[in-house]
Amino acid sequence: MLRTLLARLHRVAEVIASGLLAVIFVAFIIQIALRYVFNWPVGWTAELSLVAWLWLVLWGAAFVLKDEEEIRIDFVQAFFGPRGNAVIGTVGALGLIVLFGMALPASYDYVAFMKVEKSSYLNIRFDWLYSIYIVFSLAVIARQLRAIVRLWRPGPPARDPSTPAP
Secondary structure (H helix, E strand, O other): OHHHHHHHHHHHHHHHHHHHHHHHHHHHHHHHHHHHHOOOOOOHHHHHHHHHHHHHHHHHHHHHOOHHHOOOOOHHHHHOOHHHHHHHHHHHHHHHHHHHHHHHHHHHHHHHHHHHOEOOOOOOEHHHHHHHHHHHHHHHHHHHHHHHHHHHOOOOOOOOOOOOOO
């Protein structure tokens, strides 16, 4: 049941990311049409594209990208066995948890402070615009905690997704 719920939430996150990508594409097409067909350059399309891109990148990294799809430099892991890899993975995950955890209060303060500013064309308050970074930071911390649990869970190690299935 939990797995089904998580799969549905992941699908919703993918749909939202697809919607953000569609917004970027449509804003880009509108910008080209207004500028080159009607000779009416506007700024709101560029601003909308930038906002959607920011949200797409951080939303996607937080909720859409799966752990096995992340780019990692793992050549060191070839020299260690499963226990050594678990130690290396745990140290890396704890490092990210500490760094993002230490930065979280200052990040929150900055985002909250930005409520006094608005975007130039769309009048979006910057605290709303940058709030996705707080969500992203919390997701990184949660994913690293989950990674530590997975590294030390008893049982066979997870299959490397880059190798073909037997």
